[in-house]
Amino acid sequence: MREFVFALEFEPETNPVADLLAQYPETKLRSLSCHVTAETLWRVDHVTGSEEALNAVVDAVTTADYYADCLVRRDCEGEWETRTLDRSAETLILYSYWNRTQSCTSIPHLALEHFGDGLIFETTWRGRRYQWRLILPGDVTLSEFHGALDAEIADTGGVDIVRVRGTGADELGMSDPDSETVLSPEQDQALRAAVERGYYETPRAIETYDLAESLGVPGSTLSYRLRRAEAKLAVAHVENRPLSSLNDVTQ
Structure with a gap:
């Protein structure tokens, strides 16, 4: 088997989800699952973020003018x-079904055309970077694909090749690139x-909405970032990981 990981980098106003x-x-x-035939594509996705x-x-995925995975922007019907x-x-679980036309195409459809059946797709989308991981037969060539x-994608962004490598059976597990315990810069x-500012003091020296206003973010966004950071710290503590594996929040 062969692993091919690449990412699309969308320019502003070229993709509503990006x-x-x-x-x-x-x-x-x-992505939780992604399946493709010559005419159709259906997938289930797991979305995490603040309620806002x-x-x-x-709203974006239900009102867009075209399906977000479609690479064609020319009167796609x-x-x-x-x-x-x-x-x-x-969290949000979304189901999508797409019945393409002759003018439409997508990454799974391109992969099907170049590599045939039996492919495995995994995707992770954050910001304008949409990363794909494909598990392919070991004897395929990638240059034409x-x-x-x-x-x-020439009119909407670029393609960044992350890695290409042979993959043994024990390495086929799908991974979450954000599963590390290191805090994000925002967290x-x-x-x-x-x-x-005393948010964790008893009683609190500052409330969530005041802290959020001082940071210039919505209160729901701040609450989500704090919960995610606290969850990572809790997991590190319970699993007895060294706190040096996290950002040093005491500096």
Whole structure:
């Protein structure tokens, strides 16, 4: 088997989902499953973020002029629908089905045309960077696929090759690139500000909305960043990981 990982970098105003995720940098859209035939594409995605961001995601994917995975922007008339399967305050499960036309194409369709059946897809989308991981037969060549993909996305962004390597059976597990315990810059900033301004004192020296206003972010966004940072710290403590594996929030 062979692993091919690459990322699309969308320019502003070329993809509605990329534009939205750029506004909410902590929001992540990760595939749970993705299936393709010559005429159709259907997938299930797991979205995490603040409640405000999730509301915006639902609105964007249900009102866009074209399906977000379609690489063609020239009068695409494919029929598609996106539905919410499950929803909580911080997570969203989306189901999408797309019936393409002859003028439409997508990464899974390009892969099907160049490599045939039996492919495995994994995606992670944050901001304007949409990363794909493909598991392919070991004897395929990638140059024609890469050229076709580069030509399709030329007007909207670029393609960044992350890695190409042979993959043993014990390495086929799908990984979450954001599963590390290291805090994101936004989480680190929120946690430092909370500690410095007495948010964790008893009683609190500052409330969430005041702290959020001082940082210039919505209150829901600050609450989400603090919860994610606290969760990572808790996991590190319970699993007895050294706190040096996290950002040093005491500096």
